[in-house]
Structures are given as structure tokens and as C-alpha cells.
Amino acid sequence: MLTGLRGVGKTVLLNEFERLAEGRGYFHEHIEVGEDGELPQRLAAAFRRLLLSMDAKRRIGERVHRALGVLKAFNIRLPDGLELNIDVDAVHGPADSGDLATDLAGLFVELGEVARDHDTGVLITVDEVHYVKLATLEALVMGLHRATQLALPITVAGAGLPSLATLTGEAKSYAERVFTFPDIDTLAQDQAREALDLPAADENVQWTDDALDRVVEVTRGYPYFLQEYGKQAWEAAEGPALITLDDVERSIPVATAELDDGFFRVRTGRTSDAERAYLRAMAEIGPGPVRTSDVASLLSKRTTALGPVRDGLLKKALCYSPRWGVIDFTVPMFDSFMKRWIPEVPPFGERTR
Ligand SMILES: Nc1ncnc2c1ncn2[C@@H]1O[C@H](COP(=O)(O)OP(=O)(O)O)[C@@H](O)[C@H]1O
């Protein structure tokens, strides 16, 4: 279960896991959770695709029909289960009790057994897990734990922002048995240099040392920024075979503008005036994390009065709360962007755009 800020390479890693699974002849499906946080329906659809492709490739027939029947019963039982086009009779019992953890366990076991009986494995990757509600995440963990206990060849790898729901109690101890929780962060200096240097070397292009150092410095080793600043330096260099510090310096404003218009701005698309004022005040106080009480005093408001604004930012996953009373951006270097975008802290409640 990978966690980290936006643009550090979580999705890239999930794709890599899928590639590894594929290389071993395992079956895999990818789910991206949306802001609605809906997971069971997305899982059901993934299970269906998995079963159908296992059947298509391995001609499993009967066993797959039963599993599809179990899935059908599960789906009918979901609160607003979408019509899954499954052309078999529902099989009642294993996954339609109405208790999500039990039913997911039933599904994981069903699918895991099909995989085991046919000497293959199943990987489900789930991206943007931070949108999933705590109770649903708990059910996922419990369900997967059951299949793990039975040593069935099925697993889930997830990725999400650091705001990922914090599991407690039983769910937590199960989660620690079925998942590891690596923090995905900036690349170390030599890794960041390699990320620029190796692909260029493949094209017989060299970077000067000071050029590499400069890009690593401005990007602080954040993968997405390395990609963007590296690209613009490449474009700015006259070539044919060398990228210099001067090229980098000329490309920095271009890369910054690109990020502002794309990577950063896209996150602010649906923010309200109040939310933008809040974000701008956070940026004023520090790069983050900042205390919500400090944000409130800068905006001349009571902390409680700003509660709904703060909750809106958490819900949109623009911010997360690393601990009580503290808030931080989920996007690296978002403070500098806010300062470029809105030069002064606006009076709270006034139009900012
Ligand atoms: N290990 C890496 N080395 C270099 N660049 C990377 C690496 N991981 C990610 N990137 C770059 O960062 C971009 C964003 O990665 P992504 O996986 O989408 O981030 P996240 O899912 O954490 O928001 C990628 O498209 C790629 O350009």
C-alpha cells in the first residue's frame, strides 16, 4: 500500500507491479477509485473482467460459471449495485450476506481458488485509495486477509495520498499482515541525476554536472518535476549532444509555467473563493505542514468557522491532515504555486479569481 504526495511515482510503481504479474502469467486488473470513494462496485466489475479473461485464456468453464454466480449474488446485494452483465444464475451463500467484509472475503476466496486450481495468480491494483471510506477499506483488508490465510494466490496492491484512512484495531493488525506501507518520496540526489542522465545517454546526449545539479536543486528530486524540468531543458538545448547549465536556466521559467498551467492548476479547478483564500494563507505561513489555528488567525477568523472550508480541501484531496490541528498540501511545492498564482493573501470571502 504505497503512500506519498502527488507526482512521486505511485501510479508508475503500480504499473510496474502489473508488468511483473503479467510476466509471470498472472491475471491482473486495475481500479482507479474516484472522488465518490466507491470501491465495491469497481471491485465487482474487476472481478467480472478477471473471471471472463481467465475463462477465455484457460477455458475453465464450470468453475468460472460458479464464481460468476457468486459475483452476481454479491452485486445484487450491493446497496446500489450497477447492473453487471453476467449471464449465469446467482449462487447464494458465499458473498451475499450483506456484510461487506464477509462478502469480499467470499469473493477473494472464490477467485483465489479458481486461480490456484489453474496454477496462476491474480493481482488487483487499486489507485487513489485515499478516496475510499474507512469502513470500506477495513472490509477490503478483512476480505483479503481471509484469502491470505488460505494461502490463495490473489492479492491487492494499492496506492494513495498520505491522507489514506488510518486503520485501527483489528483491521490495523490484519492490514499489517496483508500489506506493507512504504512511503514513496523524493528521489535521492544520485537517483534524481540518473533519472535525467540515463535516458539522455541512451540518445547519446550528455548533461554537464552543473546542469544536472541545477535541475536536482529546483525539483528537489520530485519525479514529476524532474520529468517536466528535464523535458524543457532538453527542448531548450541547442544540441546536438550536450545540455548545459545555461540551457537549464533558460528552460526553468518555461517548465514552471507548464507546471502552473497543468499539474498545479488542474488541482484547483473546482475550488471556491474561500478555499483559495485558505490555500493562499497556508502558503503564506509556510511550505507546510501548518497549524489550522495559524491559518485562521491570518484570515482573521475563528478556527471552527473555517472548519467547512478545511473539510472541503481535505475532501478534494488537495490537503491532508498529518495530525490533529495541522494541515498540509498533498501536492509538492504547492505553496510556491499559490504565491505565484495569487500574489497577496486575499481577504477571506472575497472573490480571488
Ligand atoms: N522513479 C522515477 N524516476 C523518474 N521519474 C519518475 C519516477 N516515478 C515517476 N516519475 C515521473 O513522475 C510522473 C508522475 O508519476 P506518477 O506515478 O503518476 O505519480 P503519483 O501516482 O505518485 O501521483 C511520471 O509520469 C514520471 O514522469
Ligand SMILES: [Mg+2]
Ligand atoms: Mg497516481
